[in-house]
Amino acid sequence: MTPTVLAAASWTLDLTGIPVLDAFICIFVVCFILINFIAVYAGVSTYAERKIAGHMQARVGPYRIWWHGFGVWIADALKLMIKEDIIAKNTDHLLFKLSPYVVFAGSFACWVALPFLPHWSPASFNIGILYLLAVSSAVVIGILMAGWSSGSKWALFGAMRSAAQIVSYEVPIGITLLGMLLIYGTLDMHAISDAQSKGLPFGFMDDKYGGLWSWGINRYPPFTVIAFIIYYIGALAETNRTPFDIPEAESELVAGYHTEYSGMRFSFFFLSEYANMFVVSAIATTFFLGGWQPPVPSATGTLYLVVGTLVGAAVGYGIAKRGFDAFVGAMLGSGFAALVAVFIAQPAADAAFTGTGLAQLVGGGFWFFSKCFTLIFVMIWLRWTLPRYRVDQLMDLCWKKLTPLALINLVAIGILETRQEWMRWFTGGHP
Amino acid sequence: MSHVFSRNPLEHMLLLSAVIFCAGVYTILTRKNAVSILMGVELVLNAANLNFVAFSQYTRIGGMHGNVFTIFVILLAAAEAAVALAIIIGIYQNFGGVDVDQADNMKE
Amino acid sequence: MAASDFILNVVFYALAAAAVGGAVAVATSRNIVRSAFALLAVLFAVAALYAVMKADFIAAAQVLIYVGGILVLIIFAVMLTHRITDVKLSNDSTPGPAAFCACLCLLFSLVVVILFTAKWRRDSDVATLNNKVFEVALRQYQSDGSTGIQFGGTALEDSVVVSADVLVVPDASRSVDQVVFTVSAPETRDAGGKDQKETPEKEKEKEPAAKDLDDVSAKDVQVQSTFLPYAGRTQTYRHTFEKLPVGDYHWRVKLVGHEKDVKGELQSAEWTFPAAKTDFSVRKGVTEPIALALAGPYLFAFEVVSVLLLAALVGAAFLARKEVKGV
Numbered sequence: 001m002t003p004t005v006l007a008a009a010s011w012t013l014d015l016t017g018i019p020v021l022d023a024f025i026c027i028f029v030v031c032f033i034l035i036n037f038i039a040v041y042a043g044v045s046t047y048a049e050r051k052i053a054g055h056m057q058a059r060v061g062p063y064r065i066w067w068h069g070f071g072v073w074i075a076d077a078l079k080l081m082i083k084e085d086i087i088a089k090n091t092d093h094l095l096f097k098l099s100p101y102v103v104f105a106g107s108f109a110c111w112v113a114l115p116f117l118p119h120w121s122p123a124s125f126n127i128g129i130l131y132l133l134a135v136s137s138a139v140v141i142g143i144l145m146a147g148w149s150s151g152s153k154w155a156l157f158g159a160m161r162s163a164a165q166i167v168s169y170e171v172p173i174g175i176t177l178l179g180m181l182l183i184y185g186t187l188d189m190h191a192i193s194d195a196q197s198k199g200l201p202f203g204f205m206d207d208k209y210g211g212l213w214s215w216g217i218n219r220y221p222p223f224t225v226i227a228f229i230i231y232y233i234g235a236l237a238e239t240n241r242t243p244f245d246i247p248e249a250e251s252e253l254v255a256g257y258h259t260e261y262s263g264m265r266f267s268f269f270f271l272s273e274y275a276n277m278f279v280v281s282a283i284a285t286t287f288f289l290g291g292w293q294p295p296v297p298s299a300t301g302t303l304y305l306v307v308g309t310l311v312g313a314a315v316g317y318g319i320a321k322r323g324f325d326a327f328v329g330a331m332l333g334s335g336f337a338a339l340v341a342v343f344i345a346q347p348a349a350d351a352a353f354t355g356t357g358l359a360q361l362v363g364g365g366f367w368f369f370s371k372c373f374t375l376i377f378v379m380i381w382l383r384w385t386l387p388r389y390r391v392d393q394l395m396d397l398c399w400k401k402l403t404p405l406a407l408i409n410l411v412a413i414g415i416l417e418t419r420q421e422w423m424r425w426f427t428g429g430h431p
Numbered sequence: 432m433s434h435v436f437s438r439n440p441l442e443h444m445l446l447l448s449a450v451i452f453c454a455g456v457y458t459i460l461t462r463k464n465a466v467s468i469l470m471g472v473e474l475v476l477n478a479a480n481l482n483f484v485a486f487s488q489y490t491r492i493g494g495m496h497g498n499v500f501t502i503f504v505i506l507l508a509a510a511e512a513a514v515a516l517a518i519i520i521g522i523y524q525n526f527g528g529v530d531v532d533q534a535d536n537m538k539e
Numbered sequence: 540m541a542a543s544d545f546i547l548n549v550v551f552y553a554l555a556a557a558a559v560g561g562a563v564a565v566a567t568s569r570n571i572v573r574s575a576f577a578l579l580a581v582l583f584a585v586a587a588l589y590a591v592m593k594a595d596f597i598a599a600a601q602v603l604i605y606v607g608g609i610l611v612l613i614i615f616a617v618m619l620t621h622r623i624t625d626v627k628l629s630n631d632s633t634p635g636p637a638a639f640c641a642c643l644c645l646l647f648s649l650v651v652v653i654l655f656t657a658k659w660r661r662d663s664d665v666a667t668l669n670n671k672v673f674e675v676a677l678r679q680y681q682s683d684g685s686t687g688i689q690f691g692g693t694a695l696e697d698s699v700v701v702s703a704d705v706l707v708v709p710d711a712s713r714s715v716d717q718v719v720f721t722v723s724a725p726e727t728r729d730a731g732g733k734d735q736k737e738t739p740e741k742e743k744e745k746e747p748a749a750k751d752l753d754d755v756s757a758k759d760v761q762v763q764s765t766f767l768p769y770a771g772r773t774q775t776y777r778h779t780f781e782k783l784p785v786g787d788y789h790w791r792v793k794l795v796g797h798e799k800d801v802k803g804e805l806q807s808a809e810w811t812f813p814a815a816k817t818d819f820s821v822r823k824g825v826t827e828p829i830a831l832a833l834a835g836p837y838l839f840a841f842e843v844v845s846v847l848l849l850a851a852l853v854g855a856a857f858l859a860r861k862e863v864k865g866v
Contacts, residue, residue: 092570092572092573094573095572095573095576125595126595126823126824126826127595127596127599127824127826130596130599130600130603131599133599133603133607134586134598134599134600134601134602134603134606134607135602136607137602137603137606137607137608137611138583138606140607140611141576141579141606141610141611141614144611144614144615145576148572148614148618156618160615160618163611163615167607167608167611170607187826
């Protein structure tokens with residue numbers, strides 16, 4: 001199902017006469033674009049983090065280089081590239097040099113399977129999510145390799161703690177994703193995003209485009225929302241973000257498994273942490289927030305959404321004159337408006353939202369990246385808000401609280417799905 | 432020209448799995464560290480899995496049985512590795528080392 | 540060779556080299572941590588080989604469980620059972636000649652069985668067709684369609700190869716010039732209609748023989764494959780069908796050639812084969828068949844393995860607990 005616009009991009013296939021060479025050129029070009037995007041995204045993300053941190057702490061953050069400090073990340077990247085490459089004597093040289101690449105390879109291999117544009121990803125798999133979970137294991141091995149080959153106790157402890165944390169939190173993540181897979185019935189990321197275009201909560205009215213009410217998080221409201229929260233907490237732990245950044249905590253372990261790394265080698269770890277953040281946000285977006293689907297199913301629906309949000313915000317503010325109430329009002333107003341839009345402003349023709357032209361591609365890409373960057377913003381926000389968990393509290397949270405909750409959630413979603421089947425049977429096979 | 436992989440995929444996979452199998456057996460026979468012996472066992476299991484999947488995918492004998500058996504072998508290898516490593520850690524705590532030549536308390 | 544064949548061969552030999560190199564490093568490295576990371580290379584290479592064989596679910600399960608679980612456990616065990624201050628952990632081995640010779644003998648016997656035993660090979664042919672004159676062993680490679688991997692719009696491997704090994708009954712009066720492969724239309728699950736079976740049949744008829752023969756005409760054929768030294772002269776004809784959609788197919792083969800009649804003149808002749816069970820299916824990946832098998836004939840085994848995993852979990856947690864030393 002290649003979009004017709006991108007089919008025009010298959011000119012690269014006829015570049016040389018040799019299909020082998022064409023395939024390799026295609027792969028090379030796609031990976032080149034992706035790696036550059038990751039590098040720029042990671043750099044700008046560091047700038048964004050420092051700015052957001054600053055503003056949340058009532059200061060301005062970086063300010064002096066270019067406009068409002070925007071050149072800081074370029075200066076940082078240059079600095080890291082020209083630093084002296086120091087390798088301690090007591091290290092295992094081969095593994096020391098290899099481990100940043102193993103960690104980055106684990107993150108980058110996840111990027112090629114993300115559904116960036118409608119029905120297009122750099123490499124589309126029909127086992128999409130399983131591939132993503134599998135290849136993230138390379139990151140754990142790379143961390144252990146890095147910690148071991150650094151030849152220092154602190155690096156080793158940091159690596160073992162980090163590996164234990166990542167491997168532990170893969171359990172609740174896997175269980176929540178399993179619950180969502182019960183709903184979607186397929187492992188393919190594009191099919192999962194497609195399945196979130198129609199239907200209302202609890203599976204009513206499967207033939208209507210529901211906009212944001214048909215996203216995964218709204219499918220069986222209490223349970224899928226809990227699933228999203230558990231997934232998000234697990235994702236924070238997977239990427240070693242606060243409140244789970246014990247492996248990188250300066251007051252505890254200097255810098256954990258990447259203590260002995262400097263310059264360009266350190267920047268690989270840095271890059272892969274931000275790349276990992278994007279990957280887990282992208283998986284959350286695909287499973288819970290509809291992937292590339294727009295929040296309202298039509299253009300007039302967007303008007304309803306905007307009006308509803310503004311009216312809700314005004315009403316909320318008017319009640320108590322606080323920003324928080326305005327925010328709650330905006331949320332309620334937009335949800336109500338989206339619901340109204342479902343019934344009144346269905347797409348005029350299917351082609352507007354299921355077509356394969358350039359407008360749909362750009363729009364879908366815009367929504368996908370907006371949702372991912374929103375989730376990344378929340379990650380950054382949490383980092384500068386919450387204190388750090390101790391290692392035993394972290395493990396306790398995972399095994400004693402999140403995993404049982406995720407299992408109960410899975411059973412509940414399973415029961416609701418079978419109820420879906422019964423309802424279909426009663427209503428005479430309505431799909 | 433049947434020496435090329437694409438002409439005889441099944442034979443090539445079986446030869447590869449035989450080589451990995453023998454490397455695994457050599458590891459089990461010669462190593463003194465218990466964890467190394469476990470790594471040899473994993474090599475043997477992987478070679479056998481490769482064999483199963485090759486037969487299942489390149490021939491029509493038995494349908495999906497080879498693939499399903501491979502899934503079961505992977506699961507059981509995980510369980511076995513967990514228990515074996517727990518025992519090895521117990522041995523380390525009791526004997527101070529994991530050299531299998533020195534774990535001979537139950538001899539004669 | 541077709542382009543996709545070339546890529547496939549290069550990929551296979553690279554992965555095989557990685558797997559063998561990693562296995563040798565596990566067996567002979569003097570540093571146990573290095574042999575653990577060589578095991579990582581072997582596990583990834585084996586997973587990639589599963590993907591080459593189009594068992595995509597098994598490849599992902601292999602990486603997820605073996606690399607993400609077992610290898611992490613092994614590395615933890617290595618680090619917990621040594622004094623952790625040295626980086627170069629020794630891993631002694633006793634590499635006597637006895638073990639090496641035993642392994643060589645084992646390898647030799649396995650190789651002999653694989654290469655020179657014909658019985659399983661004959662049983663493993665996908666279909667054997669017989670008429671009075673010829674015997675054709677029909678094989679299908681890459682038969683499960685693509686693994687569904689596409690890079691930016693190109694599909695690297697989306698073809699189905701059918702090969703027919705034609706066994707000529709020793710008789711110099713016949714020669715085969717062409718092999719005609721006919722594949723019937725797929726019975727896809729959502730497509731329907733018997734009329735579909737008629738028209739695509741003619742579209743998909745291919746006559747590949749002359750192009751696939753490596754410039755050897757049918758009359759000059761000797762034993763084609765040195766891996767198959769059993770009696771009779773065989774000639775392998777292959778054809779690649781590109782981009783077959785998912786579905787169930789039925790293959791038929793027809794041989795076209797020349798025959799000497801009673802007067803000794805060459806007459807053109809055609810040989811067809813009686814109907815046989817030559818049904819193959821093209822599926823996208825192996826996930827759905829495994830799921831159907833696990834929920835079907837293997838349900839009991841699945842449940843038993845889950846109980847066994849629970850027992851292993853509890854057992855390992857118990858065995859690895861810290862002993863509270865007595866007074």
